[in-house]
Every structure is written in C-alpha cells, then in structure tokens.
Amino acid sequence: MISRDRLPDFIALMRLDRPIGIWLLLWPTLIALWIAGDGHPEPMIVAIFVAGVVLMRSAGCVINDYADRHIDGQVWRTADRPLASGRILGSEALMLFAALIALSATLLFWLPIQVFYWSFGALGLAVLYPFMKRVTYLPQVVLGAAFSWAIPMAFVAQGRTPDDLCWLLYAGNLAWTVAYDTQYAMADREDDLKAGVKSTAILFGDLDRVVIAGLQLIWLAALAFVGHQMQWPWPWWAGLAGVLVLFIWQWQHTASRDKHLCLAAFKHNHWVGLVLFVALLMAWLQMLALP
Numbered sequence: 001m002i003s004r005d006r007l008p009d010f011i012a013l014m015r016l017d018r019p020i021g022i023w024l025l026l027w028p029t030l031i032a033l034w035i036a037g038d039g040h041p042e043p044m045i046v047a048i049f050v051a052g053v054v055l056m057r058s059a060g061c062v063i064n065d066y067a068d069r070h071i072d073g074q075v076w077r078t079a080d081r082p083l084a085s086g087r088i089l090g091s092e093a094l095m096l097f098a099a100l101i102a103l104s105a106t107l108l109f110w111l112p113i114q115v116f117y118w119s120f121g122a123l124g125l126a127v128l129y130p131f132m133k134r135v136t137y138l139p140q141v142v143l144g145a146a147f148s149w150a151i152p153m154a155f156v157a158q159g160r161t162p163d164d165l166c167w168l169l170y171a172g173n174l175a176w177t178v179a180y181d182t183q184y185a186m187a188d189r190e191d192d193l194k195a196g197v198k199s200t201a202i203l204f205g206d207l208d209r210v211v212i213a214g215l216q217l218i219w220l221a222a223l224a225f226v227g228h229q230m231q232w233p234w235p236w237w238a239g240l241a242g243v244l245v246l247f248i249w250q251w252q253h254t255a256s257r258d259k260h261l262c263l264a265a266f267k268h269n270h271w272v273g274l275v276l277f278v279a280l281l282m283a284w285l286q287m288l289a290l291p
Contacts, residue, residue: 009082013065013093014058014100020267021061024180025147026053027273028173031280032154035169035230039284045157048107049150055107059100060126060146066093067130075191077263114156122149134196137203140185144177165226172222176269179215182208183250183266187259209254216247223276232283239279246272 011017029049033041065072065083072084082088101123108116125146132139148170152162160166178200185192185201186208192199204211220240227236250265 006087009087010096013062013082013088013096015061016058020270021057022054023270023273024177025057025150026050027270027277028148028169029053029150029154030277032151032166032169033158034277034280034284035165035226036155036158036160039287041158044110048110049154049157052104052107053150055100055104056122056126059097059104060129062093062097062100063127064130066090066097069093071195071197074195075188076259077188077191111157112159115153118149118153118156122146122153125149133198135198137198138200139198140178140181140200141174143181144174147177148173165229168222168226172219175215175222176219176272179212179219180266180269182212182215183254183262183269186254186257186262187266208257209251212254213247213251216250220244220247227283232280233286235282235286236279239275239282242275242279243272246275 008017015021030046033046033049037045065081068078069083069090072078072081078084083090083093105119108119125142129139129142129146132142151170151173152166155162155166162170182200182204185199188197189199189201192202200211201208220243223240223243224237227240246268250268253261253265253268
C-alpha cells in the first residue's frame with residue numbers, strides 16, 4: 001500500500017498533477033473517434049478511450065522517468081522528479097507501470113478483439129520512446145508515432161478498417177507532435193547537450209523554429225484535406241484559421257528561445273487541440289441542421 005504522505009510523489013510520477021500530456025493525447029483521439037463514428041461515436045467507446053488515454057499517458061510518464069532516472073537530475077526542469085530525487089525507488093516505478101498497463105488491458109474486454117492486437121503497437125511505442133533519446137536525434141518522431149496510435153485504434157474500435165483518411169490523420173498528428181515536443185525539448189537543450197541526451201531541438205539547431213512551422217503547416221494541410229474530403233461546412237475552416245493564429249503566436253513566443261517561453265508555447269498546444277475538436281463538433285452540428 002502507498003502511504004498517504006507518499007501519494008503526492010506517485011501522482012507526480014504519473015504527471016496527474018500536470019495534465020497537459022493527457023490533453024495533447026486526448027484531442028486527436030476524440031477527433032478520430034468522431035470521424036470514424038460518422039459524428040455519432042458510441043458513448044461507451046468514447047468513455048473507454050478517454051480512460052485509456054489517462055492510463056496509458058500515466059504509464060508512459062512512469063516508464064519515461066524510470067529510463068531517465070539517472071539523467072533527470074542533470075536537467076533544471078526534471079531534477080526534482082520523484083525517481084531522480086530518490087523519493088520513489090525504481091522497483092516501485094516498475095510495479096506501478098505494470099499496474100497501469102494491466103488496468104489499461106482490462107478496458108480491451110469491452111472492445112472488438114482487433115483492438116487488442118493493435119494495442120501491442122501502443123505498448124511497444126510507449127516502452128520504446130524513453131530509450132530512443134540515447135540512440136537517435138529523432139525521439140520526438142517515436143513519441144509522435146505513440147501519441148498518434150490511438151487514431152487507427154479509434155477506427156478499428158468502431159468496426160472500420162484504417163483507410164487513407166485515417167493514415168493521413170495519423171501522419172499529420174505525428175508532424176504536430178514532433179513540432180510541439182521540439183518546443184518542449186528547446187527548453188532542455190543546454191542541459192541535454194551536457195547530459196548527452198539527443199533530441200530534435202539539438203538536431204534542428206538554429207532552424208528549430210522554421211522546422212516547427214513547417215511541421216505545423218503539414219498538420220494544417222492534412223486537416224484541410226480531411227475537411228475537403230468530408231465536405232465539412234464553415235465551422236471547420238474557421239477552426240483551422242484559429243489554429244493558424246495560435247501557431248503564429250507560438251512562433252512569436254519562441255523567438256528568443258527562452259526556456260520558459262518555449263515551455264509556455266508547448267503547453268499552448270492544448271488550445272490548438274481544443275479549437276480543432278470544437279470546430280469539428282460545430283461542423284457536424286451544422287451538417288445535421290442542413291435540410
């Protein structure tokens with residue numbers, strides 16, 4: 001049993017006190033559920049995916065901190081994490097990770113068997129990501145693949161085979177994830193260089209903001225193509241215009257490359273996902289209102 005005085009440390013290990021990662025994973029998942037469900041996803045499936053997002057993101061944070069427990073102490077932003085500071089043991093973190101994965105697996109009993117097979121991809125990517133920053137400058141691409149994996153799973157859960165539209169959403173969301181996680185890595189660039197940790201922020205160097213802008217435009221282009229194919233009305237396009245404004249704000253906010261401003265730009269992507277989901281709902285409502 002976890003004593004009450006240690007509970008805040010385990011909450012911090014799962015990042016439940018910092019839900020930005022949950023939001024960034026949840027918005028594209030909900031968008032995929034609504035698209036795959038033709039605007040009427042089954043409430044039970046939506047509830048299962050929301051719970052799965054929370055559990056898998058928590059598990060991902062735990063295994064990430066376990067992998068980085070000897071590195072986090074060298075980075076200003078992560079030095080006080082429970083594993084890095086010794087408040088939680090590595091063995092305790094692994095047991096928590098196993099428990100979260102087991103809880104996530106129980107959700108699969110209420111979904112088609114095909115989703116069970118796809119879930120191995122989600123698990124593999126979640127475990128792989130934390131260790132990639134030691135061997136490649138592109139760990140953010142692996143994170144993007146992991147954060148986008150719920151998109152094809154949302155299609156499969158509702159009896160649809162992932163089609164070209166699904167994979168376009170997947171690729172676009174992967175590009176967006178690399179963009180905002182590069183902003184996140186920009187805040188740690190100096191410490192990562194000292195610790196020998198690799199990232200896209202280090203790889204892109206002085207071109208970091210240019211590459212981020214390019215990836216954001218890829219995401220917008222993918223969403224525009226989806227909207228065109230689905231013949232969505234004006235609320236969707238208004239949402240894309242709003243997202244473009246948000247991206248311009250991020251571009252300006254990261255101009256100095258100040259670590260705190262880069263973190264603020266990263267967190268700002270929550271509003272990008274929210275605007276997109278609200279625009280999607282409004283577009284569906286507009287279509288339902290049409291004669």
